Structures are given as C-alpha cells and as structure tokens.
Amino acid sequence: MFFTSCEEKQNAKTEQLKSSPNIILFVADDHGTDALGCYGNPVIKTPNLDKLASEGVMFTNAYCTSASCAASRSVILSGLYGHATGSYGHVHDYHHFSTFDGVKSLSNRLSEAGYLTARIGKYHVAPEKVYLFDEVLEADPRNTVEMADASKNVLNSDKPFFLYFCTDDPHRGHPFKPETWDIPNTFGNKVGGYKDVNQVVYNPDNVIVPDFLPDNKQSREEIAQYYQSISRIDQGFGKLMSHLKDAGKLYNTIVFYISDNGMAFPGAKTTVYEPGIKLPCIIKDPTKGKKGSVNHAKISWVDLTPTILEMAEVSYNPKDFHGKSFNTIIDNEPNQGWDQIYASHTFHEITMYYPMRVSIDKNYKLIWNIAYRLDYPFASDLWAASTWQSIYKNDIEYYGKRKVKDYMFHPEFELFDLDKDPGELNNLATNANFEAVLENMKKKMKAFQLKTKDPWLIMWDHDNSLQGTGVDL
Template identity: 65%
Template sequence: MRTLSLIALSLIFSSQIYAAGRTPPAQPNIILFVTDDHGLDALGCYGNPVIKTPNMDQLAADGVRFTRAYCTSASCAASRSVILTGKFGHATGSYGHVHDYHHFSTFDTVKSLPVLLAEAGYETARIGKYHVAPESVYLFNTVLKEDPRSTVAMAEKCEDVIDGSKPFFLYFCPDDPHRGHPFTPDPWDAPNSFGNRPEGYPGVTTVKYDPAKVLVPPFLPDTKECRAELAEYYQSISRIDQGLGKLQELLNKAGKTDNTIIIYISDNGIAFPGAKTTVYEPGIKLPCIVKDPRTDLKGAVNNSMVSWVDLTPTILDFAGVDFQASEFHGRSFLPILGKKDSKDWNTIYATHTFHEITMYYPMRVVRDGDMKLIWNIAYGLKYPFASDLWAASTWQSVYRNKGEYFGHRKVQDYLYRAEFEFYDLAKDPEESDNLALKPEYAKQLQAMKDKMKAFQTDTNDPWQIIWGNKSKMQGTGVNL
C-alpha cells in the first residue's frame, strides 16, 4: 500500500485541480508518446516560431508544459529502460544499447510499468520502437506492428486498442526524428534523411523547411551542412505531429478524449554532436507535455525539475495503482502537476555509461537549482562518437576543415574533457565556463560532489567505487 504521505498528497491534488463536484475515474486511459531524439529546440509551444507542430502545441494548450524536464541518459535504450522502470539504468543493468552485439539487458528481477499496469487490469499495448530487453521484463499484452516512421499509419493501427472495453495503456514510439539509414552519406556533405522520403507516408502531408530559415542552436555550427540537416530534422518532427493528431482523432471517434491522459516526451536530445549521448543540457533537457482532461489545467506551465525516473510512479499514480514509494528511484509528480513552481522539486540526476558498447565513457550529473556538476569518470579518454553522429555532415564539415570550434565550444574541449565540469546555468546557460578549478567555487563544488556521492550510494551505482582511488578493487569479484 502507499505510504500515508502519498495518500495525503493525492487528496490534496484532487481538491486543488479537479473541478468542483467531479470525481476522476479510477482508471483513466493513458498514452505515453515517446519520440526518438527530439530536442527541446523544435516545438512551437517551446518557442520555435519556424517549425509547424500544431498538435503538440494544442496538447500544451490543453494541458501542462514542463520547462525543466530531463531524461537520465541521453541514449535511446538506456533512457527507455528508466522510463519504464522508475529506476536508474546503472542499478538495473541497463547500461546501453540492447540490440546486436551491444547486448545490454535489464536484470530479470525488475518489475516494469506495463507489467504493473496489466496486473491492475489495464490492457497494455505498444507500437513502434521498443529497444529494451528482456521481453519478459518489459512485457505488453499486445504488440502492434507498423512502419515506425509512418506515424499516421501507426495511430490507425491502434484503433482496436482505443476502442476496447478495458482501460488501456498505450506506449506509442515512432522512430522519428532519429537519423535515417544509411548513416554515412554519399557524398559526405549530403544531409541525413531523418526518415524522410520523396514519396512520403500514407496519410501524412509532407512539410518541408527552408534551410535558410531553421534556427541553429548555439551548440551547433551555423554551416550549410548543419542547416540542411536541421531542415530534414524539422520535416521528420512535422510527421510525428500528424501522428499525434490522428491519435487524438481516434480518441474523439471512440468517445474517450475526456478520460485519456496523454504524456508527450522524447527519449533524449537531438541527434547531433553536443546533444545526444552527452549530458549537456541539449542532450538531457527535453519536452514534457501532460494533458489530463479530467482536470481544469489548460495552458499551464510547470517549472519544477522532473525526470524520466519519475514517470513510472507518476503513471501508476494517474492509474490509481497502489505502490510503495521506496520501490522506485523517482517519485510521482502528480501532486505538483498544477503548481507553477515547487521548491522541493529543484534537483535532478543524470547517469550515462554506454551508448554503443564501444563507447565507454561513464558520466554522472547532479543539477541543483542553477548549479550543475558533471563527473567525467573516464576523462582521460577521448570522447567517443555514436556512429551516426560521427558520419553526420554537420560534424564532418568541421572535422574535414580542421575547424577550431563546433558551435560555441572548441573542438578540443569537446573531445577532451576535464574530470569535473561545474556550471552556473543562470549565468552560463551554454555550459562554457567551467568553474571547477576556480578557488572561489571550491566549497560549492565539494557540496555538489557530496550530493553526487550520496545519490550514487542511494541508487547502488557500481561506479561509486571510483571515488577515493578505489578503482583498484574493480574486477576482484568480491561479493560484499
């Protein structure tokens, strides 16, 4: 059963944001819409005036838009394991990619969100990108098949689940806007397709963008190659948006709009160097829009720091499923959904170990208010590239021309990093001025290190052993 404090918080939540005289149904339908490599940079409702995302924008107008939402690992498989378990990947064995020779896998003792919801009477269904293992841990009642780039067709394939008699949990995961195959372009300076194709997709109106008009984030170089790739990225996102619109059409048709919660997130940031696979803000700070039509929240903005490790307990709370708070590393943000600011939601943690198995570069992060500490545990190594990011014309245009800078950051600083990076994001939002070696910040730095150590201990992080030069103990096989 839930602790008394959780029950009290839920009662406070109900009294604060549900309309007078309305009792929320015990088991609403829930759609968790997870895109692949969609950064905070490319949604109209988050301030991009160029990109066309009318359905995402309407979702925000009808619900709550979080401004400080974070994944815990800017890598697809590792991030998705956290989304579906409420636990950090370093504690579940989900260190990196599951497919092919990477072969990382969650411990079989873990109980995931779809299993918990199925036990509570939900029809659980998934479609599109899965990228977690083993299936026995991440088990869904129904697996739907469709081209994961064809977002409208994906939505149409979900109609029977939406029309069903049981409350449903739909895990809807397009491949967009992940980079498309082949990753290596020919010629080298051709933009990646981001899944776009000349013939388009069924039911989708192709929306093209002028490279001259896209917005180039400060961490990327303002080059012809980068702009061309951003235009393709935007086009892919507009396809996602139409799939979201089709899902909402089907909910209306089934008469279930008023009892279906929609949560829109991405697994990690944009697939460009400086974002995906890094723990810089563009890699981990992401869109999060929550629409609960049973509430009076419309067009609300929430500045609380929430994390993908909070999603499983939050969704269980939405579903009215009893759980013990101690079972998860995250906590339900349902009680503060309608609050603009919450003082005790001002800290997040991130943890990255692998992307591909050849990319060993463990990093740990704590952000407390505006202060952010990154621990590059393997700082002596050259920073590794994901295969798709290395081949990208955006990176190659700088690499081949021996450019000094990649965006606002020196190439040398991107490839070879300090052991500790310490930033004041209020003064330095681009994470350019490392305070770690400045004597006047020594006390703050130590406090952040202590907070990081406590986090690693609390979440059973194997890499906590590196503190205090204890790395010689690695591989001893000692069973403590």
C-alpha cells in the same frame, strides 16, 4: 458518439472521469525542446503538439537520465537508473545490454492491475518478460499516421488501456554514413513521402540553428530534414487524438508527450549537456484544473513510472523506485522540493564506454567525466554527420561556441551556473571562488550514487562497499 444536449455530454464526461483513466505515453526518438512551436520555435509546424500544450501542462525543466535511446527507455519504464538495472547502453545487436530479470516494469504492473497494455513502434529494451505488454501492434514506425490507425482497437478497448506509442522519428535515417561527407542525413524522410502523410518541407535558410551547433550550410540542411521528420510526428499525433475522440475517450485519457533524448547532433545526443538531456514534456490530464500552463519544476524520466502508477491508482511501494511521483504538482507548481536532477550515462554503443554522472541543484550543474582520460567517444552516426564533418574535416577550431578539442577531450569535472551560463561554456570547477560549491555538489553526487547503488561509486576513492564478494555462496 451522439449527444442530444450539452447536459448529456457533461454527464458522459462525469462518468468517464469516475473510471480508471486510460494513459497514452507517446515517446519520440531524439527530439529536443529546440523544435516545437510551443517551446518557442516560430518556424517548425507542430500544430497538434502545440494544441496539446494549450490544453495541458508544459514542463520547461524535464530531463532524461541518459541521452541514449535504450538506456533512457529502460528508465522510463522502470523508475530506476540504468546503472542499477544493468541497462547500461544499447540492447540491440552486439551491444547486448539488458535489464536484470528481477526488475518489475510499468507495463507489467499495469497489466496486473487490470489494464490492457499495448505497445507500438520502437521497443529497444530487454528482456521482454521484464517489459511485457499484452499486445504488440505493427506499423511503420516512421509513419505515425499509420501507427495511429493501427492503435484504434486499443483506443476502443472496454478495459482501461496503457498505450506505449514510440516513433522512430526524428532519429537519423540509414545510411548513417553518406556517399560523400557533405550529404545531409534524411532523418527518415524519403522521396514521395509516406502514405496519408502530408510532407512538410523546410527551407534550410529559415531554420533556427541552436547556439551549440555551427551555423553553416551542412548544419542547416540537416536541421531542415530533422524538422520535416518532426512535422510527420505531429501529424500522427493529431491522427491519434482524432481516433481517441472518435472512441469517446477524450475525457478519461491522460496523454504524455516526451522524447527519449535530445536531437541527434553532436553536442546533444549521447552527451549530458542540456541539449542532450533537457527535453519536451507535455501532459494533458482531464482531471487537472489548469490548462495551457507552464510548470518550471525539475522532473526526470525516473519519475514517470511512479507518476503514471499514481494516476492509474495502482498501489506501489515508493521504495521500489529511484524516482518519485510528480502527479500532485502537475497543475500546482511547487515552491520547493523539485529543484534537483541527477543523470547517469555509461554507454551508448558498447564501443563507447564513457561513464558520466550529473548533479543539478537549483542553478548549479556538476558533470563528473569518470573516464576523462579517454577521448570522448562519438556515436557512429553523429561522427558521420555532415554537420560534424563540416567542422572536423576542414580543421575548423570551433564547433558552435565550443572548441572542437573541448568536444574531443573533457576535463574530469565540469561545473556550470546554468542561470548565468545556459550554454555551459564557462567551467567553474577550476575557479577557486567556487571551491565550496564544487565540494558541495560532489557530496550530493556521492550521496545519489550511494542511494541508487551505482557501481561507479568505486571510482571516487576505491570504496568497494557496493560490490559483492565475487564468490557465489
């Protein structure tokens, strides 16, 4: 588009803002806040995502509800906790968890409202009629540049569009189990790289090792691979923004960058500790006033669907969702009302039954390990990771700052003061001085489970009030 003057350019911007906004929801796979320049990592190269943060709003307390890919994505697209929709864990292969047919998803609602809806890359939800998109675009989900190129027609649509852009990066790559235990996973990186992608390679000596991981050769080698995969995401994101600019849609497109769960390392993904569920969330909304700001409100992926519907000016009944829209607080951080988070994990793989529920209220966090009598079930790819094997195979007592036995066997309740103990190492649940706090957090958790019709409420006192009769009438 060619402008002959600044005035014409401003007029075009004004006209765009009058129309229904386009929306891009960019979802990475297993990306934590540990590996983004804008979140404080001085080593990793993410210039395009850092630019998005400088032009938008970066949330520091954004949470998924389950640190497992499929379960998390069902929440993103439904506004409902997975325990209420049947989305208990992985949908693919023999795991076969699936959302109940009566759920009405974000994409279906936007299609009915006149949006062109399109998805590209990782899907990982079912059934398709619940999560239906008008167009399904094809590209290598490890090559975000190719994905961006494949999205150009959608970006040039005459209708307002919703683009659900989901990478496979930086998920661990095949083979998950290496030939020898000490070989680092590739995280999708390959010799020769990907077409039109500049390989950004990292020296393991220079990476930042999070406190919950062991600082050793194997961990550093895997983090270096993880970083490389993220830099590939960043290039594809930059290409997508370039195409958006070429389409003349910069001024009326809202862009989200999030991840489904934390980094694919033991202690993060599949856990409900902070590295598993506290995630990047960057939003650029041309209608908002503040740019380059930071928002400390506690928001959740269960809030995304009502938020996006409100942005798109699509009417809905707030009672249809467990989450609530945070649209009005994006550039106006609230003083109160956004200081609680709930999380709900039940399965990862079907062989990994380990239900956990989480309540966060201001600085306190309660984890209820419902199946605490069982060994903690690792994801198969995380167990095979050289980072974990470097500790487990060599019978080393500590993995990061936590004892290996504490990873393998969790207590029933874990209570933490996140302000004083961000690493979640000092369990206050057995401390008599925090008995009142523990009981108050339990009450909040029970109320959350009752409100969201969590079948696992029965595990408190065998109250089966949420269950049916078991007889079809």
